[in-house]
Amino acid sequence: EAGVTQFPSHSVIEKGQTVTLRCDPISGHDNLYWYRRVMGKEIKFLLHFVKESKQDESGMPNNRFLAERTGGTYSTLKVQPAELEDSGVYFCASSHARNYGYTFGSGTRLTVV
Amino acid sequence: SQKIEQNSEALNIQEGKTATLTCNYTNYSPAYLQWYRQDPGRGPVFLLLIRENEKEKRKERLKVTFDTTLKQSLFHITASQPADSATYLCALGGSARQLTFGSGTQLTVLP
Numbered sequence: 001e002a003g004v005t006q007f008p009s010h011s012v013i014e015k016g017q018t019v020t021l022r023c024d025p026i027s028g029h030d031n032l033y034w035y036r037r038v039m040g041k042e043i044k045f046l047l048h049f050v051k052e053s054k055q056d057e058s059g060m061p062n063n064r065f066l067a068e069r070t071g072g073t074y075s076t077l078k079v080q081p082a083e084l085e086d087s088g089v090y091f092c093a094s095s096h097a098r099n100y101g102y103t104f105g106s107g108t109r110l111t112v113v
Numbered sequence: 114s115q116k117i118e119q120n121s122e123a124l125n126i127q128e129g130k131t132a133t134l135t136c137n138y139t140n141y142s143p144a145y146l147q148w149y150r151q152d153p154g155r156g157p158v159f160l161l162l163i164r165e166n167e168k169e170k171r172k173e174r175l176k177v178t179f180d181t182t183l184k185q186s187l188f189h190i191t192a193s194q195p196a197d198s199a200t201y202l203c204a205l206g207g208s209a210r211q212l213t214f215g216s217g218t219q220l221t222v223l224p
Contacts, residue, residue, distance in 0.1 A: 004156070033211075042117075043157070043202070043214040056211060091156050101147060102212065104156030 002026065006092050006105035013112055018080040021108045023092030025074070031095045032075050033102065034067060038088035046090075049075060061086075082112045115141040117215040119203055125221045126193055134188040134218045136203035141213075143205035146179055146186050151200045151217065160201075161188075193222045 005024040013019050025032045034046040046065070047057040051072035060067070064083070069075040079086055089109050093102040120135035136146070145164045149157035163170045163179045163186070170177045176189040190197050200219045206212040 035214075042216045045211040045213070048211060059211065093156070101159030101162055102157075103159065104149075106154070106156050 004092055004094055004103050004105035006090075006108050008108060009106065010109045011111070013082055013110070015084055015112055016081045018078065019082055019110060021077045021079075021090055021092075021110070023075045023077070023105060025092070025094030026103055029094035029096055029103075030072070031097065032069060033093045033095075034075070034077055035091040035093065035104075036088050037091070037107075038085070043091065046077075079110075082110075084112050086110060087112045115139065115205075115213065117141075117203065117205060117213060119201075119215040119218045121218065122216070123219045123221070125223060128193060128195060128222055128224050130193055132190040132193045132197070132220055132222070134201050134203075134220065136186040136188070136215055138184050138205055141184075141205055142181075142207070144207040145205075146177075147204045147206065147212065148175075148177055148186075148188050149202040149204060149214075151202060157202055190220075195222045195224050198222050 007022045030051050032049040035043050037043045045059040048055045049069045052069050066078045089107040091104050091107045093104040095102045116139045118137045126132050147162045148160045151157045161177045163177050174191045178187045198221045200217040202214050202217045204212045204214045
């Protein structure tokens with residue numbers, strides 16, 4: 001089966017610009033997660049979808065971040081406007097159920113300059 | 114606040130030996146604990162999940178223990194190989210809590 005796909009793999013944008021990250025989960029996985037690792041820190045939770053619904057978005061840093069999951073399939077994470085502290089690696093993961101192992105994508109490395 | 118600590122940022126061992134990685138946590142009562150492997154430039158790869166009512170789990174050369182009294186998990190790789198060199202992450206989860214990751218231990222298996 002195909003894994004979790006993230007696009008783009010790298011993105012360099014200027015402060016104030018907008019960036020949209022995309023994640024295609026494993027087909028049939030209702031649970032989709034976004035995580036982020038900023039330089040030198042642990043991987044931190046951002047939000048969790050169950051199908052097209054946001055189950056938990058307690059990890060979203062602020063209202064500059066907007067996540068959507070169209071029709072319960074792929075998901076996008078938009079950062080608008082981007083700030084320097086948004087730089088990091090954004091991971092998407094999907095799972096069959098909450099207490100199963102997650103399958104992660106390779107991540108999108110975002111650099112805001 | 115909850116805290117997860119993984120032993121020493123880096124661990125070097127000789128090929129063929131058993132690597133033991135530690136994950137300690139405080140202010141948390143996880144329903145399960147997961148171990149992941151991460152290689153440079155890649156996302157974490159799921160290895161094992163152990164639930165709070167399980168003491169030990171095995172998968173090939175991997176073994177995980179979970180002691181909820183000590184609030185500790187041990188991750189063992191027996192007969193280690195240079196290909197096992199990677200960063201290993203522990204992550205705690207629960208029915209009402211999202212998966213929380215430790216900072217990881219970088220393992221290097223020397224030939």
